[in-house]
Amino acid sequence: MNVHSLKNMKIKQKYTSRQIQIINNAIELIGTNGIQGLTIKTLSEKTGIVESAIYRHFKSKHILLDNTLNYLKEYVINNFRSIEKLDLSSTDKLKMLYSKQLEAFTKNPSYIIVLLSDGIYKNNAVLRKIIYSIMQEAKQKLTKIFESGIKKGELRNDIESDQMAFIFMASMRLIVTQWGLSDFGFDLNKKGERLRKTLNRLLINNSKKIK
Numbered sequence: 001m002n003v004h005s006l007k008n009m010k011i012k013q014k015y016t017s018r019q020i021q022i023i024n025n026a027i028e029l030i031g032t033n034g035i036q037g038l039t040i041k042t043l044s045e046k047t048g049i050v051e052s053a054i055y056r057h058f059k060s061k062h063i064l065l066d067n068t069l070n071y072l073k074e075y076v077i078n079n080f081r082s083i084e085k086l087d088l089s090s091t092d093k094l095k096m097l098y099s100k101q102l103e104a105f106t107k108n109p110s111y112i113i114v115l116l117s118d119g120i121y122k123n124n125a126v127l128r129k130i131i132y133s134i135m136q137e138a139k140q141k142l143t144k145i146f147e148s149g150i151k152k153g154e155l156r157n158d159i160e161s162d163q164m165a166f167i168f169m170a171s172m173r174l175i176v177t178q179w180g181l182s183d184f185g186f187d188l189n190k191k192g193e194r195l196r197k198t199l200n201r202l203l204i205n206n207s208k209k210i211k
Contacts, residue, residue, distance in 0.1 A: 015067075019057050021047060021049075022047060022054060023064075025043060025046050026043055026065075027108065028046070028108075028110050030110060030113055031109060034120065035120045040054055040055065040064075062124075062126075065124075066126065066127065069127060069130040069134075070130060072114065073130060073137075076138060079101070080097065083096050083100075089152075089154055090154045090155060091154060093145050094149075094168065094199075095200075097142075098196045099196075102172070102176070102192040105188060106189055109180065109184060112176055116173060138169065139169060143161045143162050143164075144161075146162075146165055146203075153205055156204065164203055167202075171199060172192070175188070
C-alpha cells in the first residue's frame with residue numbers, strides 16, 4: 001500500500017522522521033488488520049525496527065495510538081487553516097478542501113479506518129475524544145468559511161452556516177465510506193468531484209432559485 005507522507009512542516013517539528021515512519025506504518029496496520037492487529041511486535045516486523053527501539057519512541061501501544069490520532073489531527077486541521085487564510089471565494093476554498101481530503105484518502109485508504117471507523121475506539125475514551133475533537137474543529141473551520149460565503153452573497157442565506165458544514169462533512173464521509181466498503185471499486189476523486197459540484201449547486205446563492 002502506498003504510504004501517504006505528510007509534508008506539513010509544523011507536524012515534522014513535533015515528530016522525528018523515525019516517529020513519523022512508525023506512525024505511518026501503524027496507520028497501515030490498522031487499515032489492514034484493524035486496531036487489534038496493531039501490536040508492537042507486528043509493527044516491528046513491518047518497519048524492520050526492533051521492538052526496543054519502538055518503545056524508546058512510544059512507551060506503549062496506547063501512547064502510539066494517541067500520537068497517531070493527534071498526528072492525523074494536525075494534518076487535517078492544518079489543511080483547513082492553510083486554505084481558510086487564502087484570498088479565495090468560499091466556493092473555491094470548499095473545492096480545494098474537498099479535493100485535498102479526497103486525495104489524502106486516495107493516497108492512503110487506511111485513513112478511512114483510522115479516522116472514520118469510530119467504532120474501533122468504543123472501549124477507549126481518550127481516543128474517542130481525539131476523534132471527536134477532529135470532527136468538531138473541522139466543523140468549526142468549515143462553518144467559518146460558510147459564514148463568510150453567506151455574508152459575501154456567494155452562498156444562499158436560507159440555510160444556517162453550521163447546517164451547511166454538516167451537509168458538507170456528511171456527504172464526504174458517506175462517499176469515502178462507500179468507497180472503502182466497495183473495496184475501492186470506483187474512482188473516489190472523480191465521483192467525489194461530481195458530488196462536490198452537486199453540493200455547490202445546492203448551496204450557491206442563486207436568485208432564480210431562492211426567492
